[in-house]
Amino acid sequence: MAPSITQSLDNVTDFVILQGNGVKGLSEMGIKCLPKQYIQPLEERITKSKIVSQESIPIIDMLNWDDPKVAEAICDAAEKWGFFQIVNHGVPLQVLENVKNATHQFFGLSAEEKRQYSKENSPSNNVRFGTSFSPESEKALEWKDYLSLFYVSDCEASALWPPACREEVLEYMKRSEIVIRKLLDVLMKRLNVTEIDKTKESFLMGSKRINLNYYPTCPNPELTVGVGRHSDVSTLTVLLQDDIGGLYVRGRSDDDSWVHVPPVRGSLVINVGDALQIMSNGRYKSIEHRVVANGSKNRISVPIFVNPRPCNIICPLPEVIANEEKAIYKEVLYSDYVKHFFSKGHDGKMTIEFAKI
Numbered sequence: 459m460a461p462s463i464t465q466s467l468d469n470v471t472d473f474v475i476l477q478g479n480g481v482k483g484l485s486e487m488g489i490k491c492l493p494k495q496y497i498q499p500l501e502e503r504i505t506k507s508k509i510v511s512q513e514s515i516p517i518i519d520m521l522n523w524d525d526p527k528v529a530e531a532i533c534d535a536a537e538k539w540g541f542f543q544i545v546n547h548g549v550p551l552q553v554l555e556n557v558k559n560a561t562h563q564f565f566g567l568s569a570e571e572k573r574q575y576s577k578e579n580s581p582s583n584n585v586r587f588g589t590s591f592s593p594e595s596e597k598a599l600e601w602k603d604y605l606s607l608f609y610v611s612d613c614e615a616s617a618l619w620p621p622a623c624r625e626e627v628l629e630y631m632k633r634s635e636i637v638i639r640k641l642l643d644v645l646m647k648r649l650n651v652t653e654i655d656k657t658k659e660s661f662l663m664g665s666k667r668i669n670l671n672y673y674p675t676c677p678n679p680e681l682t683v684g685v686g687r688h689s690d691v692s693t694l695t696v697l698l699q700d701d702i703g704g705l706y707v708r709g710r711s712d713d714d715s716w717v718h719v720p721p722v723r724g725s726l727v728i729n730v731g732d733a734l735q736i737m738s739n740g741r742y743k744s745i746e747h748r749v750v751a752n753g754s755k756n757r758i759s760v761p762i763f764v765n766p767r768p769c770n771i772i773c774p775l776p777e778v779i780a781n782e783e784k785a786i787y788k789e790v791l792y793s794d795y796v797k798h799f800f801s802k803g804h805d806g807k808m809t810i811e812f813a814k815i
């Protein structure tokens with residue numbers, strides 16, 4: 459059966475997407491050869507020579523989060539790296555374990571059960587099971603399945619989110635709220651925003667999307683990617699990863715270098731997204747990152763994307779451009795920005811060009 463499935467894009471799309479098998483289904487068939495649709499151009503593959511092991515993103519202990527040194531470390535990391543890990547952040551380890559187990563539980567469902575949540579069958583646009591990133595517009599597919607949940611209310615989540623994971627996901631979202639607010643408070647202070655009022659709250663954290671990502675074992679991991687080079691379109695992303703590893707962040711030198719984000723038990727990876735880069739007029743950086751495919755292990759990750767509301771018009775904050783600083787980004791409707799992101803394949807830092815003056 460394998461050769462006929464992997465011969466044409468239509469067949470792969472049918473098996474992977476429409477039938478709900480995902481790349482997990484391909485992986486579990488035991489295929490020995492990567493289907494051609496997943497072969498990435500050479501320049502999009504990560505090779506050992508591009509990986510720098512001398513550098514690493516900061517790990518910040520948030521136990522004494524009101525200590526000015528912690529605030530300084532967070533703002534410095536957001537300016538220099540756009541990426542850091544936090545430990546002692548207050549989200550209980552058990553909540554993190556539960557959401558990882560729930561992710562395995564969801565992807566362990568039968569294809570028939572999962573396809574109820576595909577774009578074609580889902581009862582809502584806010585719940586979507588899919589594969590790759592944007593299969594209709596990508597030149598090569600990515601070796602990843604996902605469940606994407608846009609949070610509207612507990613009531614909607616209870617009615618529409620998959621029972622296999624909804625309680626654990628909701629609990630994780632609730633328990634991470636305090637640390638998200640602390641991070642935004644600290645980051646805003648350096649921008650001379652002393653108070654996050656209701657308007658600012660909407661711009662910074664007015665909507666949330668959580669994705670459950672599943673990267674199954676891949677027959678030829680060196681030929682493809684788990685996720686291609688991209689920056690997130692969020693304000694901040696809070697990412698939980700398991701202990702497999704494979705996330706890389708663009709290095710700080712000008713060449714094509716990449717730095718691994720090693721799994722640290724109990725930690726959360728924080729990264730700045732495009733919306734915060736725009737609102738801070740480029741002071742905080744949304745940095746490109748990518749995920750490799752793995753030849754022997756299944757990997758999961760769970761990002762919470764903290765975003766403006768879709769109806770917000772985002773632009774550099776008045777406090778940032780108060781002192782004659784020139785705005786480098788124009789006003790954009792956030793939902794237009796996100797639609798633009800989803801309308802193309804991953805292309806590194808190109809999305810933000812949409813908002814440049």
Ligand SMILES: COc1cc(/C=C/C(=O)SCCNC(=O)CCNC(=O)[C@H](O)C(C)(C)COP(=O)(O)OP(=O)(O)OC[C@H]2O[C@@H](n3cnc4c(N)ncnc43)[C@H](O)[C@@H]2OP(=O)(O)O)ccc1O
Nearest residue numbers: 583586591606667685690691692763765768793796797800
């Ligand atoms: C999937 O792999 C990924 C994902 C990411 C994500 C990184 C982020 O930073 S996500 C945070 C994005 N921000 C928000 O979701 C908040 C604002 N949301 C919105 O403005 C809207 O919900 C919307 C996303 C614009 C959708 O609005 P709606 O009016 O419902 O429009 P649609 O017609 O449903 O969608 C338009 C178009 O977008 C694509 N799409 C929608 N939702 C998703 C999704 N969850 N995942 C992937 N793609 C999605 C879809 O192609 C739609 O086009 P159609 O052809 O289906 O009509 C980072 C890295 C990854 O690998």
Ligand SMILES: O=C(O)CCC(=O)C(=O)O
Nearest residue numbers: 671685699705749759761
């Ligand atoms: O899986 C990961 O470690 C990162 C995934 C990611 O970058 C994303 O979903 O936006």
Ligand SMILES: [Fe+2]
Nearest residue numbers: 688689690747
């Ligand atoms: Fe990302």
